[in-house]
Amino acid sequence: MITGRWIIPIEEIRENTGKVCGGKASALGILHRKGLTVPAGVCICTAAYETYVDRTGLRGRILLELSRKHFEEMRWEELWDISEKIKHMFTLTPFPGEMEKELEEGLASHFGDKAVAVRSSAPGEDSANTSFAGVHASYVNIRGARAILRHLRLVWASLWSDTALLYRKEMGLDILSSAMAVLVQEMIEGRVSGVAFGENPDNESEAVIEAVYGLNRGLVDGTVEPDRWNLARQTGSIKTHMPAEREKAVFAGGEGSELKALPEAFQKTPPLTPAEVLEVFELARKAENLFGVPQDIEWTFRDSTLYILQARPITTILREDRDEKRRWYLSLRRSFENLKELRKAIEEKYIPAMQAEARDLERENIERLSDSALAGEIERRAEIYRKWYDIYWEEFIPFAHGARLFGKVYNETINPEDPYEFADLLSGTEMLSLERNRKLEEISEKIRKSPELIQSIKEQIEAEETAPEKESRPEPEIVPAGETRPSDTDTRHSDTNRTELEGRPEIEAERKALTEFKEELDSFISRYGGSYSESPGAKKGLYRLLLEMALHPPAPMPAEKISSNRMQYLKEKFISGFEDKNKQCASELLDLGRASYRLRDDDNIYLGKIEAELKRAFFEGRKRLNERVHEEARLPEEAQAFYAPELAAELTKTLRDPSYSPKWKKPPLKSKILREKVKPRQLLGNPSGRGVAEGFAKVILKETDLFNLKAGEVLVCDAVDPNMTFIVPLCSAIVERRGGMLIHGAIIAREYGIPCVTGVPDATELIKNGDYLAVDGYLGIVTVLKRRE
Structure with a gap:
């Protein structure tokens, strides 16, 4: 029987309830009715979500945030900012009175004080067309109806996570019509857990099983390396077993889970016996026969009983994994342990090596090189820069996620009024730009x-x-x-x-x-x-x-600009939000977040020195060329101050062969259509640095514009990078086209207490040099008070 208006027991879920209960809950309902062992639980249906966002006014507030900028124009930094703001609305917005009472009574009658898992089950999730794998939140080892309700809102909030927004955008789904059902199930503290693929994504003749000791969370987030078995898909016979190091595992602890060292006996023993491997394989085949396509299932053994925790088709996962942009974006989301390893590599290996290479390049007297040798030097330096550029994107950029991870944990633990309060605690760290x-x-x-x-x-x-x-x-x-x-x-x-x-x-x-x-x-x-x-x-x-x-x-x-008392207050506020046994981990996360915040700025300066040495050789070649060839063969005037690979290729050919006629490609000029036809008085962006200021606009369109900024002007640009921040102390405010609380312009603005608005669409097109602006860094509004004559 359906319990209340919003709670449906798993045994009551039917095949036609996907829009009400979501894909995950619907699949578990089918599995339960077919006799497979599923943890007992209930689904809080989508009607509860719809009622909550309507009665509290959240729907309109979400629409307002998403309308600040065309969704298609948002970068991932802006998505993360908007996501944090929207998610934070859920944590600050209580249930309407009668709704909270009804949900609390229903959950208490089902679970009492039993530990439960609270997991997402959005419509379309785990379906044949849209899997949403790893996109929405889940929480384990939650006890008591009030705690369940708090985590219910957190799961609802994950509907608006940056990855969820990006996924819906790429799948062409209507973001504003999104809704969320939530599964609440009795916690199964398995001794061994894992995943099984009924069909190997890399070899359709095989099935794959991965297993770890303890809970699945360590396997899913990459913290714990699993043992892996490849099996013949038709017979289930084991073809290969790749053992893991088995040093740690995730277990239930307090409210949530914790990573612990494995006893030595477990480290030497595979988590599954051959008989258990076969039992998991047969479970995957049963799920495949029920749904008609190979399944990706999560499972756990408690004692000798095998539970199926979820099942979803593999076909969709394969399609989404082919999306390189999304795969790269998801790769930024690293675990705490992985981020610590990245930090060590960056601080102890990459930065010293980058600095040493920059010094070696700086010492070279390129002015004495012959034209042919200089051409080779330009190419060598381009290769060096490309090497470090690739390392920057593969290692440094993912480490920047440390600041975002800290922000997420801070907000979920402290629940502050200001969703960006965490940035105050990260600021004040020593950076090269400062x-x-x-x-x-x-x-x-x-x-x-x-x-x-x-x-x-x-x-x-x-x-x-x-x-x-x-x-x-x-x-x-x-x-x-x-x-x-x-x-x-x-x-x-x-x-x-x-x-x-x-x-x-x-x-x-x-x-x-x-x-x-x-x-x-x-x-x-x-x-x-x-x-x-x-x-x-x-x-x-x-x-x-x-x-x-x-x-x-x-x-x-x-x-x-920084109050040491406030910094200490925020630190104590954050640390006190954790149990005694977790306070050390909280301190380590704060330290990691500050390092990520600092290196997010410093790494560009280190890379900039390598780029500067490449430019030094390029500009030396350009100078020689322009001195020696006829006017038609010179580098076009509008490209004089730029380095670009295609320009360098033509330049090196000409240096080696004076008879070669270079084929210069002029850099594309920015459209001025918006400047000529649109003259808005107010521009809307994201508030990224507190304060209000006025001043004449200085629009940065090329590098040399930087040096013409006057004291008290408002810096208007596409984006501030750390190599530009030497002009910030002169500014009265900063306005950027790109958005994000953790982009460089926002970081440096907060360090100096300068108002900053980011994510302003077409800022450098709609604002002209000399326009008199008012910049409100609290509300994210830029007002053109007077246009330049």
Whole structure:
């Protein structure tokens, strides 16, 4: 009999209840009726979810968040942000009174104080067309009706996880019509658990069984390596057995589960006997005969009884695994143990090696190379950069998930009012970009205290801006204010001028200050210079930037923006949310999250130094080419400041063979249709840095635009990367087209207490240089108060 309006026992589930009970519960209902052993339990049907989101107003709030930007334009960082905000709504929104009472009474009558598993069962989940494998949440070892209700909301919230949103998008499903049923089943604390594939995804003549000691969770999330058996699909005979190391297993503990070391006797013994392997195989075949297609099943042995926990078709899994984009995105979601291993490899292996390679490249005098040798050097450096670029995406980017994992755990444990409160606890960590910015401020402070140095830099900048542009012109040479620079046409007068000035103490002191300034600047570029440092005009731009900093009061440094009392409060708040035995693990997770947060920024600077050395060789080749060939063969003017593989390929061919006519491809110009036809007053994005500020817009469309930013302007760009953050102390606010609380612009903005709005569609198209903006980092709104005339 159906219990209440929203609770259906598994034995009452029928084949036609998929839209009410979801795919997972429907499959278990069929398995139960056919005599297979299934844990006792109930399904909280989709009507409960629909009632909850309607009566609490959540449906409208979810729609509002999803309408901030076209879903098709969202990057994974933005999906994660929106997901965290929506999921957090579920944890903060209580059940309507009568609904909570009815659900609590029904669950208490079924389970009392028994441990249960709370698992997703969305319509379409585990079906022949959409599997949703590993997308939605499940929780084990939950006791008591109130705890079940809390985890019920968490499972409902997982309907809006970033991976669930991405999956629905790729499957062409209507995201707003999504609903969720939830399975609540008695907890089966199996001695051995695993999965079985009725058909090997790699060999249709085989079946595959994987098994671990304890619970399945360790196998599913990759924490525990399973033993693996390949069997003949027709007979069930064992063809191969690949044993695991069997060092650890996941067991029920407290509320949830915990990873424990296995006793030595278990480490030496396979989790299944040959007879048990055959029993699991026969269970998989029974499930296949019931549903008509090979099944992927989860199972567990308690004592000698074999339970089937879930079953879903294999065919869909194979199709979705062929989606490379989604496979890559899911690969970012690493377990805590895997993230610790990644951190060790990054900090102890990759970063030192990357730094050493950058130093070796920096020491090479490429100006002395012949044209042919320089062509080879450009290609060699491109290979080196590609190697590190691949490592960056395969190792560094997945480690960035550590900050997201910490945010997820923080929100589910602490349930704060602000879903992004966790970012405050991660901030304040020492990052290379902050160290670099402090050094820039030290240099600008020396300029600020020296009127003579200010005047010398001003004169040099004016001279550079009024002189005709030449490819071969050297970088600026700053001389003492008032001293004449020798010219090619009148060396006698400049020599006389220098002779008259010799010995004057104030000139000598100024020369010394200038020498020290240039040496300090060269040292700065050597240590921190990223990919922009080798772009044409970078040093001239740096002079302008330093002068701008020197002519204005210093920006508050990050240390002044961070309250140590608040940091300590948040830390204690987080740690206190765990039982005593788990507090050490919580501290380790916080440390890992901070390392991930820091390296998410630092790794780009390390990679940027490798890229800068590639650009140095490329720009040397470009300079030679433009000096020696006719105008038609030169690199197109609009591509002068860029490095691109296709440009490099033509450049190296020309360096090796002067008679070769390069086939330059002009870089595509951004469309200006939006700028001409659309002039919105308000733009909506994601609030990513608290605060409100006003200022004139500085739109960054190319690298050299960075150095023209003035104090108090609003930085508007496609995305801030760590090689750009040296200009942030001058900004009043940041607006980015790309979105995410954990992208670089948002991170650095919070460190400096600067308002930041990310994920603003077409920001660099809709906002013009000189527009006067108001940026609200609390609400994620950018208002154009006055358009540039």
